[in-house]
Amino acid sequence: MDKESEKEAPIQKDTKNIKSDTRLMNLLRQAVEAVEDDEGWAMLGPIGTHISNHASFDQRNYGFKKLSDLFQAIDLFEMKKTNGSVLWVRDKKKAKQIGKLK
Numbered sequence: 001m002d003k004e005s006e007k008e009a010p011i012q013k014d015t016k017n018i019k020s021d022t023r024l025m026n027l028l029r030q031a032v033e034a035v036e037d038d039e040g041w042a043m044l045g046p047i048g049t050h051i052s053n054h055a056s057f058d059q060r061n062y063g064f065k066k067l068s069d070l071f072q073a074i075d076l077f078e079m080k081k082t083n084g085s086v087l088w089v090r091d092k093k094k095a096k097q098i099g100k101l102k
Helices: 003-008 015-019 022-035 044-054 067-074 092-101
Strands: 077-082 086-091
Touching: 015 067, 022 044, 022 067, 022 086, 044 067, 044 086, 067 077, 077 092, 086 092
Parallel strands: none
Antiparallel strands: 077 086
């Protein structure tokens, strides 16, 4: 492996350690909440924008090239795709609360 590919491949942290990072979990939940719709779903793009406007956060520090990969790995959020490529995210806790209200 050459030096350039080593830079591109971040070292992925253990998901258990990531989930126990309270600051990160709060940041992700607050970002989703800030841009979510009535059913708790939020588009990934605005989530990323919200995070970048409010924190010096970079998912590569946790070993993920993309924010969507981080959300999938921690498995505390539901994810869905619409129109073939638009990613939506919802906190699983929020989904349970909304389900109980219906």
